[in-house]
Amino acid sequence: MTDPEYLDRAEAALAAIEQGCDRINDATDADIDNQRVGGMITITFPNKSQLIVNLQPPLQEIWLAARSGGYHYRQVDGAWRDTKTGEELFANLSREATAQSGQPLQFSALSS
Incomplete structure (x- = not known):
C-alpha cells in the first residue's frame, strides 16, 4: 500500500471513530468525550479512563492504547487487523470501550 493509500484508509478509520462517538452519545447515556488532535483521537469516559487511537504513518499502522494494553493494526484484506x-x-475498540464505560458500546467502520 502506498503512503497516500494508507493515509486515506487511516483517516477514514479515524472519521468512523469520531462518528461512532457522536452516535453513541446520541443513542446512550455513555457521555463519552472525544478530542482529535492531528492523527490522534482521545476518548475519555466519565470515570476519567481513556482510549487513545493514533496513526503511525512510518509503519502504516493504527495504534490503540487502552487499560488492557496497547494494540497495533495494519490493513489486511480491507480491514485493520491486530498484528x-x-x-x-472496531471489534476491539468496541470491547475496550464497553469495558471502560461499563455499558455496551459499539463502534464500526464507515460504509463505503
Whole structure:
C-alpha cells in the first residue's frame, strides 16, 4: 500500500471513530468525550479512563492504547487487523470501550 493509500484508509478509520462517538452519545447515556488532535483521537469516559487511537504513518499502522494494553493494526484484506491476534480494530475498540464505560458500546467502520 502506498503512503497516500494508507493515509486515506487511516483517516477514514479515524472519521468512523469520531462518528461512532457522536452516535453513541446520541443513542446512550455513555457521555463519552472525544478530542482529535492531528492523527490522534482521545476518548475519555466519565470515570476519567481513556482510549487513545493514533496513526503511525512510518509503519502504516493504527495504534490503540487502552487499560488492557496497547494494540497495533495494519490493513489486511480491507480491514485493520491486530498484528498479533488478527482481531479487527472496531471489534476491539468496541470491547475496550464497553469495558471502560461499563455499558455496551459499539463502534464500526464507515460504509463505503
